[in-house]
Amino acid sequence: MFDANVKVTGLPMQAVRKVVDAEAPSVRRLLHYVEPVVTQERCIDVLDRFVQDKELLAVAVVDHQRTPVGIVDRALISEIFLKPFSRDLLHNKRVVEIMDAKPIIVDINAGIDDVAQIIIDAGMRHMVNGFIILEKDVYVGMATGHALLEDITHRRQHDLYVLAHYDQLTGLPNRLLFNDRLEQGCRNSQRNHKMLGLVFVDLDRFKYINDTMGHSFGDRLLLEVAERLSASVRRSDTVARLGGDEFVLILQNLESEADATIVLTGIVDKLREPMPIFEREIQITASLGMAFFPNHDQTIDGLIRKADAAMYEVKERGRNAFRIYNANMDHGKIERMSLETQLRMALNNGELSLEK
Numbered sequence: 001m002f003d004a005n006v007k008v009t010g011l012p013m014q015a016v017r018k019v020v021d022a023e024a025p026s027v028r029r030l031l032h033y034v035e036p037v038v039t040q041e042r043c044i045d046v047l048d049r050f051v052q053d054k055e056l057l058a059v060a061v062v063d064h065q066r067t068p069v070g071i072v073d074r075a076l077i078s079e080i081f082l083k084p085f086s087r088d089l090l091h092n093k094r095v096v097e098i099m100d101a102k103p104i105i106v107d108i109n110a111g112i113d114d115v116a117q118i119i120i121d122a123g124m125r126h127m128v129n130g131f132i133i134l135e136k137d138v139y140v141g142m143a144t145g146h147a148l149l150e151d152i153t154h155r156r157q158h159d160l161y162v163l164a165h166y167d168q169l170t171g172l173p174n175r176l177l178f179n180d181r182l183e184q185g186c187r188n189s190q191r192n193h194k195m196l197g198l199v200f201v202d203l204d205r206f207k208y209i210n211d212t213m214g215h216s217f218g219d220r221l222l223l224e225v226a227e228r229l230s231a232s233v234r235r236s237d238t239v240a241r242l243g244g245d246e247f248v249l250i251l252q253n254l255e256s257e258a259d260a261t262i263v264l265t266g267i268v269d270k271l272r273e274p275m276p277i278f279e280r281e282i283q284i285t286a287s288l289g290m291a292f293f294p295n296h297d298q299t300i301d302g303l304i305r306k307a308d309a310a311m312y313e314v315k316e317r318g319r320n321a322f323r324i325y326n327a328n329m330d331h332g333k334i335e336r337m338s339l340e341t342q343l344r345m346a347l348n349n350g351e352l353s354l355e356k
Contacts, residue, residue, distance in 0.1 A: 025111070025112050025151070025155070026108065026109045026110060026111060026112065027106060027108065027109075027110050027111075027112055027115055027131075027133055027143055027148075028108045028109065028133075029112075029151065030112065030143035030144075030147045030148060030151060031108065031133055031140065031141045031142075031143060032141055032142060032143060032144070032147070033140070033141040033142075034056070034058075034059055034060065034141060034142045035059070036059060036060040036061065036062045036066070036068070036139055037049075037059050037060075037061055037062075037072070037095055038061070038062060038063070038064070038095075039061055039062070039063055039064075039069060039070075039094065039095065039096040040094050040095075040096070041094065041095050042092060042093070042094060042095070043077070043080070043081075043093045043094070043095050043097075043098055044092075046059070046072060046077060046095050047077050047078075047081055050074050050077060050078070056074065057073060057074055057128070057129070057130060057144055058071055058072065058073035058074065058128075058129045058130050058142065058144075059071070059072055059142075060103070060132045060139060060142060061095055061096065061099045062139055066138060066139050067137070067138075067139070068103065068105050068132045068134070068139050069096070069099075069101065070096065070099035070100055070101045070102075070103060071099060071100050071103035071129055071130075071132065072095060072098070072099050072100070073100070073128065073129040075128065076098070076100065077098070080098060100129070103126075103129065103131065103132050104118060104119060104122060104126050104131035104132065105131065105132045105133075105134060106118075106131060106132070106133060106134070107133075107134055107135070108133050108134065108135040108140060112148065112151055112152065113152065115131065115148065116148055116149075116152060119131070119145065119148070126145070127145035127148075127149075128145055129145070130142050130143055130144040130145055130147075130148075131143055131145075164176060165177040167240075167241040169219055169222060169223065169241075170222060170223055170226035170241050171226075172226055172230075172239055172240050172241045172247075173238060173239075173240040173241075174240065174241065174242070175240070175242050175243070177240065178238065178240035178242065178248060178250070179300075181238045181240070181250055182198065182238075182250055182300060182303075182304075183300060185238075185250050185252050185293075186293050186294075186300065186303075188252065188253075189252070189253075189293055189294065190294070192253060194252075194253045194254060194255065195253075195254040195255075195256075195257075195260075195292045195293065195294075195295060196250065196251065196252055196253075196254065196292065196293040197249070197250070197251035197254050197260045197263075197290055197291075197292055197293075198248070198249070198250060198251075198290065198291050198292075198293065198303050198304065198307040199248065199249035199250075199251065199260075199264065199288055199289070199290045199307065199322075200246070200247075200248055200288065200289045200290075200307045200308050200310070200311040201229065201246070201247040201248065201249065201267070201286055201287075201288050201311075202245060202246055202247075202286065202287050202288075202311055202315070203221075203225065203245040203271075203284055203285075203286050204284065204285045204286060204287055204315075204319040204320060205284075206218070206221075206244070206245035206284070207245075209221065209282070209284070213282075216278075217277055217278060220277045220278060221275065221277055221282065221284070222241075222245065224275045224276075224277065225245075225247065225271065225275075225284075225286075226239065226241065226247070228267075228270050228271060229247055229249065229267065229271075231270075232263065232266055232267045232270055233249060233251065233263065234251075236252055236253070237249060237250060237251050237252060238250040248307075249267075251263060254292070257292065257324065260290060260292075260324075261324075264288055264290060264322040265322070267286075267288065267322075268285075268286065268288065268320070268321065268322055271284060271285065271286045272284075272285055272320070285319055285320035286319075286320070287311055287312075287314035287315050287319045287320070287321065287322075288311060288314065288321070288322035288323075289307050289308060289309065289310025289311025289312065289313065289314055289322070289323055289324075289325065290307055290310055290322065290323070290324045290325065291303050291306035291307040291310060291324070291325040292324075292325075296325050306325040306329070307325065309325060309329045310323045310324060310325040310329060311323075313329050
């Protein structure tokens with residue numbers, strides 16, 4: 001919505017209406033107080049100020065009510081006084097006669113992105129000069145074009161990082177960030193001589209729920225699960241979503257398997273509690289598998305495979321529980337894979353037949 005306090009002098013009205021954006025950070029964060037000059041101040045005195053302050057890029061010109069009426073930038077005044085005899089000719093000239101009378105003037109609550117667009121539309125000279133900031137129609141300072149660009153660049157980089165490392169639905173770390181956290185956690189485990197627990201969490205019958213109730217219902221359910229998982233672990237631990245209904249936990253600095261068992265028992269019970277979704281209540285269960293570093297494996301890939309094997313063991317035994325990895329799980333998995341391979345080969349070779 002348009003804020004009547006926002007001003008942009010020298011620009012078309014439609015540009016003014018784009019200045020305030022409640023979602024974007026405001027120019028308040030860029031505010032830097034620069035003592036303004038008054039309209040009747042002599043040009044030579046303003047020049048001396050730029051000479052004394054090498055970092056000063058521009059100053060606002062205000063009237064007797066401290067209302068901004070223009071701006072003077074270093075390049076403009078330097079160019080004027082570099083001309084032959086200009087110092088003698090302009091000695092008593094007032095700054096109001098040489099100032100830029102069409103500066104960009106915005107309210108302190110104006111959105112940074114919108115001001116940047118206005119500067120681009122108005123001309124890049126404003127990027128050099130910066131812009132003037134008001135609060136309740138009173139001059140409070142200026143912001144430089146450099147600070148504006150730096151802020152936008154930093155936020156864009158942050159946005160790209162978030163897109164690359166976090167799940168867009170739940171806000172949890174995604175597979176990329178999970179892999180990084182797991183690698184760091186294993187290194188910390190080696191240094192601290194404590195165990196790390198890796199837990200795979202798979203929701204039971206989620207595909208059926210998603211297909212029956214709709215994807216919006218499924219998304220809300222995943223959000224509720226993400227919140228419950230996050231509330232069940234410490235801040236130093238990690239809850240990530242790998243995709244679909246697959247979640248994973250990294251539990252750091254564990255003293256014993258018993259500590260992890262307490263956490264897993266709490267998670268299974270918590271997920272079993274009714275969940276309010278779209279004014280309905282639904283009960284779900286989950287299958288959890290866990291492996292410990294370095295006890296079960298000292299490699300990242302091996303640890304992941306073994307936590308996954310433990311989780312599938314729960315699925316095969318009826319779901320709605322957790323299991324900690326043991327070597328027998330691998331043997332069973334290898335036997336199943338071998339049997340599947342043999343059946344496929346027999347089918348391809350025409351070695352299978354139906355008996356009446």
